[in-house]
Every structure is written in structure tokens, then in C-alpha cells.
Amino acid sequence: MKGMLSPSLMCADVLNLQSELETLDRLDVDYIHLDFMDNKFVPNITLDTSIVKACKTVLKHMRRDIHIMAYEPQQYFDRMEIGEGDVVSVHYEACDDLDGVIADIRARGASPYIAISPDTKPEVLCDYFDKIDGCVVMTVYPGFAGRPMVAGSFEKLKRTRQLIDESGRNVILEVDGNVSWDYCKKMRECGADVFVAGSSSIFQKGLKLDEAVARMKELVK
Ligand code: DX5
Ligand code: ZN
Secondary structure: OOOEEEEEHHHOOHHHHHHHHHHHHHOOOOEEEEEEEOOOOOOOOOOOHHHHHHHHHHOOOOEEEEEEEOOOHHHHHHHHOOOOOOEEEEEHHHOOOHHHHHHHHHHOOOEEEEEEOOOOOHHHHHHHOOOOOEEEEEOOOOOOOOOOOOOOHHHHHHHHHHHHHHHOOOOEEEEEOOOOOOOHHHHHHOOOOEEEEOOOOOOOOOOOHHHHHHHHHHHHO
16 A cells, blocks of 8 residues: 555644645645544644534545544534544544444444554554554654654554554554654554654645655655
């Protein structure tokens, strides 16, 4: 599978979200990463459900890659208008009834992914590989942009890739957190398919978004 980008909207120019979205949509990027937080599972709030929903009216090519860092994520699905074409990541650590949440995402025509925080072992995913389309390995503690990569993250990515391959299922491996210019190539070598590009790479002062996206695509292809 080719390496794909999922630029993180919380790292974009928040006063110009529409033009940032339109630019990315024109650049042949596969996903737009939308971080939703409840200020409980993680101590922060970024994009709310109305922004996650409103993106639908702008996007022509990119799929929404909605990363829900919240307890009981199902309560937000209606307000986000989750449906066909969406990727929805829910945290393993945040769901009492993970099977029910996955089934709900599937029933809406969207692709269920499970995200795991740095302290969660990738082996927990094995029971779910036949039910999900992808998993997200967090390589920083979730909740904020610009955090440093947690030690052992490359090994964890490699191990997750190995577990997926052993399962024989076609599960996408996404990496989220400090996916920097320096680290992204190695993350690709560790087996990641989708790269959340945030403040560590394409959204940096002085960089032109089109040039940054092209450079990142080349590094993870
Ligand atoms: C972190 C978020 C990420 C974040 C990644 O909790 O899930 O999407 O924006 O961006 P950087 O590159 O700042 O780690
Ligand atoms: Zn995220």
C-alpha cells in the first residue's frame, strides 16, 4: 500500500480553516485528520462537533479521518454526521463497549479504527483485527500538538505491523504524533501506511502548504 497523508486540521491556521481545507483538498491528499477531544479523556478541547460536521460541505476529495479522544464516543456520532467514506478512530482506553461502538460506526457506512495511547500494548488490537479497517498508534500522549515522541514508538509500530501481518487481515496502520520530517521515513520503514502530518512537519511557519505536502508525500511514498 502506498504511504498516505492525513494533515491535522488542529495544526492549521484556525482563523482560516476553510481556505486551509480547500487548499489541502486540491493537493490530492487522501485524508484530513480531525481531532475531537472532550476535556476528560484528554485535558484539552480543539475542534468541536460542528466543525467536524461543517468540513463535509467543503471536502471534494479528502476523506474525514476523525480521531475521537473522548469517553463514550457514540454520543457525538449524530452531531458529526458520521457516514459513508468517513474514517472514525475511537480509543481502546475510552470505550466500555468497544464492540458496540465499532458496530455502530460500521452501521453508519464508515470505517472503524481503534486508536491506542502510548501506554497501551498493541497486542490488545489482535481481538479486533477482523472487525476494524485500521488502527492508530499514538506516538505522543494524546491531546496536544507539538509533543515529543514517546520512547519505544518505532518498535511499537514495527510490532503492530507484525501483528497485523500475522492476522492476515487488511488493516491500515496509521501513526499519529510527532510525525516529523526526521521521523516520518523511519515510521514508514516500520510499516505505517497513513501519516498524521501536524505541527511537526507541514504546518510550520514559513512553509508553503503545497510544497510541504509534496515533500512529505515523497518521504513516505
Ligand atoms: C495529538 C493529535 C495529533 C496532532 C499531531 O493528540 O492527535 O493529531 O495534531 O501533530 P504534531 O505533529 O504536533 O504532533
Ligand atoms: Zn489525532
